[in-house]
């Protein structure tokens with residue numbers, strides 16, 4: 280019987296669309312799943328969506344939909360993106376699935392019967408987007424310690440899980456299982472967190488309805504983390520009639536999670552499992568964040584095209600997968616920049632790997648009519664290359680087993696560089712000139728094809744399509760492209776037929792590409808259709824407060840040729856707005872008019888005057904700008 284390997288991603292909130300950050304965790308888990316399958320493990324790779332909670336309830340309300348109708352298309356988009364990215368998950372759990380809901384209710388009942396859950400009153404600082412309560416210390420300054428947004432005081436009757444009783448047990452478990460939390464730095468954070476003292480955990484809510492009802496107290500819904508974390512066991516049938524996969528795969532070999540949710544996985548989840556008297560997962564790996572835009576904060580598109588659908592369409596899925604895994608060591612944060620992605624494609628993929636394949640196959644075609652029939656003229660300079668190729672697998676394995684994806688790829692690229700250098704040292708084009716050097720030339724090309732065979736095997740978890748393309752061009756058969764063949768030399772049988780194909784990764788003209796990307800960003804791309812325009816979520820739109828205001832007064836600003844100072848009435852108060860429209864309107868043309876403004880823009884000083892909002896105006900081209908007048912709409916009306 281095969282050994283099992285159970286790997287999970289976090290389950291994603293479908294409160295917004297799937298993005299590159301989500302893709303990061305998921306691609307990493309996919310790489311690991313493919314790697315383990317290649318090694319012959321019986322892999323269970325689980326991903327899914329975390330669909331309950333107040334934030335989704337609120338978003339759905341804003342969109343005028345039921346929560347389920349609101350999330351269904353978003354969940355579909357997650358699945359579509361995973362398909363595009365070649366994610367080979369075995370199961371996809373939705374926490375709204377009936378079997379999960381029933382199992383969570385059962386788990387809640389069991390914990391209550393075991394007196395691990397009790398009824399109490401909760402008072403704390405609540406952050407709606409993060410769906411988390413915080414203590415006074417954590418929510419210093421009225422801000423959420425995780426996302427920095429405002430928190431508000433809330434009190435309600437709740438059920439509590441006795442987390443506070445688990446401090447010692449957790450610390451002992453960490454001691455006994457030193458590799459449980461990785462990387463090491465995250466483990467130290469968790470130890471510190473526990474030593475500061477654990478509070479009991481609120482596990483039910485009455486202030487919103489979109490959740491799994493507690494069986495024996497229907498006013499309460501199960502609060503999101505108990506619902507979410509248990510997915511890792513319910514997806515395999517725990518709490519259902521058919522629990523075969525649970526018995527087969529649990530405990531999980533690793534949960535991949537982002538660094539901000541390590542706490543939930545390394546503290547709360549093990550405590551819940553201890554309370555249920557179930558085995559604990561073997562590892563929690565807290566990876567870093569992919570940061571976008573400036574200042575390191577995650578922002579949607581500060582000069583960067585980050586939509587994975589666009590990136591995969593412009594380059595290739597494998598290029599995106601490769602970049603995500605190569606550029607940033609898995610435990611660390613890293614900034615995503617389009618230019619770095621393009622450079623990696625040009626240098627690592629087109630120059631190093633692509634050229635190695637195209638040069639090698641082209642020479643076999645040209646000098647030997649696509650077929651190598653001889654491999655007997657060894658030279659001492661082959662030894663280095665052959666030894667490096669033979670030992671690559673074990674070096675690579677060390678990195679992969681520790682989730683050091685970037686270093687595994689570094690090692691493969693050492694062999695790629697070495698092979699390219701081997702071509703330059705042996706100068707096949709010179710050997711081809713003399714008939715007597717043909718046996719040596721044949722051996723050189725054979726060695727290059729063998730290296731490419733080994734490379735194609737080891738890159739396959741990262742770049743499955745590219746791996747297949749290389750194997751097709753080399754004309755290798757499947758039986759010499761498995762894991763166990765990657766450390767063996769000389770498996771290509773003489774007579775294999777090479778077929779040079781299209782370049783694996785066409786080179787990109789960086790300057791032109793950046794220009795094109797900028798066009799996309801400005802949304803001015805000539806073929807700006809739905810797939811290239813950057814889309815925003817309804818929640819992003821909801822953040823913009825558009826209002827109709829009446830212009831009470833308007834005057835030129837002395838120090839500026841372009842700016843007008845408008846005094847406007849927004850139905851509740853008078854505010855000042857500075858607007859750069861003096862080329863297009865005389866002040867008297869605006870007085871008395873109703874215009875549309877963005878009313879929740881942070882105020883800014885322009886020519887020493889504080890502007891409290893922005894007037895909407897249309898750029899009509901030909902040096903014409905028109906304010907958006909709304910005279911028939913009363914001042915103070917909100918635009919939705």
Ligand code: MSP
Nearest residue numbers: 289290291292300301303329507508536537568569
């Ligand atoms: N629903 C919870 C997880 C429950 S698991 C039992 C949740 N969802 S989430 O959608 O907000 O985030 C899911 C994962 O995506 C987290 O691990 C988070 O770190 C990861 N990422 C979201 N944005 C990210 C980046 N920009 N970079 C890397 N990963 C990030 O938390």
